[in-house]
Amino acid sequence: MMDKWIFSRNGGRHMFFRSYADEQLSQYSYMIACQKTGEAIVIDPARDLTPYIETARKEGFRLMAAAETHIHADFVSGARQMASDYGAALYLSNEGDEEWKYEFTDGLSVNLLKDGDVFMVGKVEFKVMHTPGHTPESISFILTDRGSGSAVPMGIFTGDFVFVGDVGRPDLLEKAVQLQGTAETGAGQMYDSIQVFKQLPDHLIVWPGHGAGSACGKSFGAVPISTVGYEKANNWALKEMSKEGFHEELLKDQPEPPAYFSVMKKVNKGGPNVLANETIPYVEHLTDLRAYMNRSDVTVIDTRDSREFAAGHLKGTINLPYTRIFTNWAGWLLDYEHTLAVIAAEEQTESIRRSLQSIGLDRIAAFVSPSVLKEADALEKYRNIDAERLKEQYSKEDVYVIDVRQQREWDEGHIPTAHHHMLGDLEEEAGQLPKDKKLIVHCQTGARSAIGTSLLQAKGFKNVENLLTGFDGWEKAGGPVEQGDKEEKK
CATH class of the missing domain: 3.60.15.10 (Ribonuclease Z/Hydroxyacylglutathione hydrolase-like)
Known part of the structure; x- marks a missing residue:
């Protein structure tokens, strides 16, 4: 207000x-x-x-x-x-x-x-x-x-x-x-x-x-x-x-x-659907969540902070932290034909529900307590790196640097040898990415790249890292920058 x-x-x-x-x-x-x-x-x-x-x-x-x-x-x-x-x-x-x-x-x-x-x-x-x-x-x-x-x-x-x-x-x-x-x-x-x-x-x-x-x-x-x-x-x-x-x-x-x-x-x-006051269940056990994860029409999203997600998450889940950019990227990346199971703290569920419904993502099967992760035998992880670590790796032949920013950001300056795959297009262009190389994902500040990293992991890319400090950190660390037009994609 x-x-x-x-x-x-x-x-x-x-x-x-x-x-x-x-x-x-x-x-x-x-x-x-x-x-x-x-x-x-x-x-x-x-x-x-x-x-x-x-x-x-x-x-x-x-x-x-x-x-x-x-x-x-x-x-x-x-x-x-x-x-x-x-x-x-x-x-x-x-x-x-x-x-x-x-x-x-x-x-x-x-x-x-x-x-x-x-x-x-x-x-x-x-x-x-x-x-x-x-x-x-x-x-x-x-x-x-x-x-x-x-x-x-x-x-x-x-x-x-x-x-x-x-x-x-x-x-x-x-x-x-x-x-x-x-x-x-x-x-x-x-x-x-x-x-x-x-x-x-x-x-x-x-x-x-x-x-x-x-x-x-x-x-x-x-x-x-x-x-x-x-x-x-x-x-x-x-x-x-x-x-x-x-x-x-x-x-x-x-x-x-x-x-x-x-x-x-x-x-x-x-004409939008008229909403009714329906109760969405709050799941607190992994066995109940597994029932949703085994369905081909269900997408599981994890709304925790990206650092928490990086430290341990369920295989196949997508990280959409509940921040200011949540609604935009939920609309861009989620399938409107799929049903959602949403991992979130209980006190955030109603706010998240309103955010999803604000862009027509009405198919919410359940909210899920983050405590279910404690019941899992094994969790996936990914590594957050800083600009100095990327500078050590970025020009090596076995590393593929992915810039998920928008076109104008890329044109204004990007990391040499990086490849432009805007976050909204990343899933569609995943087939262009090399399977035999380490993928390092970055955006401007680390928020969008965390989403992208989780998306790639869910797509089966396991050797993937996130530049936590983003392009801002790269520039501050004195990393080389070049300008140029849109990268030609295969």
Whole structure:
């Protein structure tokens, strides 16, 4: 949760505002309520409704509505859940072509929106502005607090259109959903949308859908809000430039989209499953876990700290430490058709469950106590090494150094003789790796490489080590660095 604003006029309360942040997904959502009527709306709600419910109960609001800026690709929307649990009216885009229309509207109270439409929640006004570019159906909402007597708008909810310091990438449909040609089309639409945005009043607050760490752009600022005027002065995408120059700059150096983005688009378009309060068993004995491990459709993930995992883990398990990067890499690396058994401390299970469900990983068969490892006859291990140890080995013929960072990181500098296999592609490219050499895995700081090392061990590579200090440690130790383009893969 980020902040809470209550705006007043002449001692009377009129509009309530609160923003929420999912730090693992760098996703923002917002609750706006009319203090006069008690009606509340959530903009781009996350799937876990708990924070909104708690706020509504505390403040005495009714969750009357949910609005979406577009069909999301990076998390499961909570709009359908709100409609099911609270009878909330949905405000959804009706812009774009037939390829990107919502398909779950039957039987629900749905308002399909076009550019220029206006709707009210109590005395708070929302005006729709069609802002295609990131996606064809993308819309923004301009807010005016009519209850306070204001005739001028206060701010704009931009979703994935304008961020602090950046704009939404237009290439996701092409890269993640394989809709060819949509990147160029989206770049042109984004340029045109920006020209309209630049005509808005400078004082308007900009409330974006994401912050630093999201894969929906490439150069986010770390500040969660901005203004139209500030972005016009400082956002690279709002500078004066030709349409051709804008195209080139916008499409250049965008990060690799996580593999699960294509799944999220389909889920949010067709309608997410409505969650029920089902109890997930907590397994405390190895024999019970073995029953799951013997099934071909079950993946076992271990959420312990990577150093604990390296010191001893069950064969075939994948280490996804429950840190800020957990959700992103779970979506990238786990099979949505598989059921999960999750090794985790009992006090973390509900939080982990919400994180997995936030990206549609709903098939959780059981949580498992880390104490089951004490019952195992033998545990696998791997060695963590530092930069000095790698410097002794890296140029030897029997060592294969794997860099799992993203393309831009590799291009900016990498270890000579290293081989680039980005973590999200590592399982698919495992067949290219030598079986007769020691594999040494590294990323920037050691977090992603620990995941990669566990993945390789689970795939049957046993002679594998992790550079605990990462590329940062390599540079600090004076290791040689070279720059270059993408490595050609066989």
